[in-house]
Amino acid sequence: MLGSDAVARGVAVSVRGLQHEYGRGRHAVPVLRGLDFDIEAGSHVALQGPSGAGKSTLLSLLGGLEPIREGEIWIGETRLRGLRRGELAEYRSRVIGFVFQHFGLLDVLTARENVMLALSLAGIPLQQRMRRADEILDDVGLTDRAGHRPQQLSGGEQQRVAIARALSSRPHLLLADEPTGNLDEESAERVLDVLERLRVDNGCTLVVVTHNPMVAARATHRLHLREGRLAPELVGEPA
Ligand SMILES: Nc1ncnc2c1ncn2[C@@H]1O[C@H](COP(=O)(O)OP(=O)(O)O)[C@@H](O)[C@H]1O
Ligand SMILES: [Mg+2]
Secondary structure: OOOHHHHHHOOOEEEEEEEEEEOOHHHOEEEEEEEEEEEOOOOEEEEEOOOOOOHHHHHHHHOOOOOOOEEEEEEOOEEHHHOOHHHHHHHHHHHEEEEOOOOOOOOOOOHHHHHHHHHHHOOOOHHHHHHHHHHHHHHOOOHHHOOOOHHHOOHHHHHHHHHHHHHHOOOOEEEEEOOOOOOOHHHHHHHHHHHHHHHHHHOOEEEEEOOOHHHHOOOOEEEEEEOOEEOHHHOOEEO
16 A cells, blocks of 8 residues: 555656657658557556567657657656756656666766766765665665676676666656566566565656566556557556
């Protein structure tokens, strides 16, 4: 059960008439073909569907990383298309956590520094940044890797650093693209426990792309994308 504070802090997501294509004119590739759905504040949505269905594109649009061409996305009270570029960047660092499929870690920084960088963008003072980075690295089981650089870490360890970075600013909406794709079962469970704690304790809304039935089973809702459309029988169906 979510406490009322937690629910108040989580954000609901509304998507209306969302279409997306890459390229223009003759070269345009339609990817999302008209999506309408709502996500309840504080829920955990598993976003599923075959490769090429548009899952990563949808996450990029929800996170304000890809400009919306057609349709609307509301994150809580905020209409994404209504934000100017600078406002969007500020909004993203304050509200949204992103775990990319390809990690997006900076090679020259250690694991701890990668996490601390995200916190400095969020305006957290140095001492607090170090403490929080170490806490969150501990949560994902990487205490003894905090001083390592990405190329000194395995794929699974890099993935956990990317997750720690996304969680560090305590986002209201966490968007994760196959966050357990490179993890063994034990590390995957551990990461899912951390995500679940963020949801229950902080009311964070989670949208997690996954191919893994074990991961999807832990969601409260599922969205199934196929060829740029939601499979209607599965929209919002509780897990
Ligand atoms: N930046 C891009 N430019 C052109 N086409 C892209 C780009 N990103 C994705 N696509 C195409 O859009 C389609 C959906 O991709 P994506 O959203 O990554 O799907 P999924 O994450 O479900 O595998 C694919 O056909 C892909 O090739
Ligand atoms: Mg993808």
